[in-house]
Amino acid sequence: DVQMTQSPSNLAASPGESVSINCKASKSISKYLAWYQQKPGKANKLLIYSGSTLQSGTPSRFSGSGSGTDFTLTIRNLEPEDFGLYYCQQHNEYPYTFGAGTKLELK
Amino acid sequence: QVQLKESGPGLVQPSQTLSLTCTVSGFSLTSNSVHWVRQPPGKGLEWVGAIWSGGSTDYNSALKSRLSISRDTSKSQVFLKMNSLQTEDTAIYFCTRAYGGYYFDYWGQGVMVTVSS
Numbered sequence: 001d002v003q004m005t006q007s008p009s010n011l012a013a014s015p016g017e018s019v020s021i022n023c024k025a026s027k028s029i030s031k032y033l034a035w036y037q038q039k040p041g042k043a044n045k046l047l048i049y050s051g052s053t054l055q056s057g058t059p060s061r062f063s064g065s066g067s068g069t070d071f072t073l074t075i076r077n078l079e080p081e082d083f084g085l086y087y088c089q090q091h092n093e094y095p096y097t098f099g100a101g102t103k104l105e106l107k
Numbered sequence: 108q109v110q111l112k113e114s115g116p117g118l119v120q121p122s123q124t125l126s127l128t129c130t131v132s133g134f135s136l137t138s139n140s141v142h143w144v145r146q147p148p149g150k151g152l153e154w155v156g157a158i159w160s161g162g163s164t165d166y167n168s169a170l171k172s173r174l175s176i177s178r179d180t181s182k183s184q185v186f187l188k189m190n191s192l193q194t195e196d197t198a199i200y201f202c203t204r205a206y207g208g209y210y211f212d213y214w215g216q217g218v219m220v221t222v223s224s
Contacts, residue, residue, distance in 0.1 A: 034210040042216075044201065049210040087152055091209040095167055096142075098152040 002026055002090050006099030012107040013078055021073045021102045023066075023088035032092035033071045035064055038085040038101075048073065049091070080106075109133035111141070111202050111215035118221050119192050125220060129185040129202030136160070136178055140205045141185045143176065145198040146217070153198075157205065158185055192222045 003026035013019045023033060031051040038044050046055045048064040051071060061076045075082055083106050088099040115127035129141060136158075143155040156166040158176045166174045175188045185202060199219050203211040 032209070036211070044203070044211070044214040046210060046212050049206075049212075055212065089152070089210070094165060096154045098154070100151045 001095055002029060002093060002097050004088055004090055004097050004099040006088055006102055008102060009100065010103050010105065012105045014107045015078050015080055017078050018074065018076045019078065019104065020075075021086055021088075021104075023071045023073070023099050025069045025071075025090055028068045029090040029092035031067045032090060033064070033066065034089045034091055035062075035073045036087045036089065037082075038087065044087075047086075075104075109204065109213045111204065111213060113200060113202050113215045113218040115200075115218050115220065117219060118223060120224050121193060121222055123192055124188060124190040125192050125196070125222075127187040127200055127202075127218060127220070129187070129215060131183045131185070131202075131204070134204065136180045136183060136185065140208050141178070142203050142205050142211065143187050144201045144203055144211070145196075146201070147195070147198045152201075155187070155200070159208065194222050196220070197222045 005024045007022050033051050035048040036044050047058045052064045063074045065072050083104050086102045110132045112130050119125050138160050140157050140159045142157040144152050145155050146152050156176050158164050158178050164176050173190050178185045199217040201217040203214040206212040
């Protein structure tokens with residue numbers, strides 16, 4: 001199985017700042033990485049797929065980059081609603097596997 | 108619009124069988140795959156298994172011997188059955204649609220399942 005290593009596990013920032021979350025695959029997954037946001041009481045939200053393609057409805061302050069084994073989710077100009085948990089997931093091969101998550105907290 | 112909703116018992120005794128239902132709307136099970144993903148308390152997400160548009164299934168190898176996923180297309184429902192439950196199976200169980208079989212574009216809210224006597 002492809003192991004996904006996500007970092008950092010915790011991140012504190014203020015509204016208006018920019019942050020980056022990293023995800024490293026144990027082997028090449030081409031461009032096939034998705035990012036999700038998880039918030040209490042809400043359904044998990046797909047933000048980005050295929051490494052850099054924004055899902056419909058994802059604000060343009062979110063961006064994804066990378067290919068092969070190293071990927072980054074960047075959120076520019078943080079809004080209050082952006083705080084929560086973020087997960088990466090490789091969708092290159094089964095079984096699909098997730099990173100351990102990054103908790104983005106308000107500083 | 109696309110919706111998925113999980114239902115099932117919140118508490119299951121150890122060694123018993125878990126039965127969950129995912130009721131979907133806004134899309135056809137014969138054109139889309141539905142997957143189960145679980146999340147133990149305070150931990151990350153784990154892919155459990157899937158039923159594909161044609162009706163075939165795939166399971167997490169670690170759970171395969173205990174797991175069965177099926178569906179009733181006339182009722183737009185997907186079922187998960189897992190036997191021999193242990194405390195480690197305590198988790199929120201989500202059903203989710205995989206767009207093209209790849210990434211998960213719609214999720215249910217999840218159902219918390221606690222394995223305890």
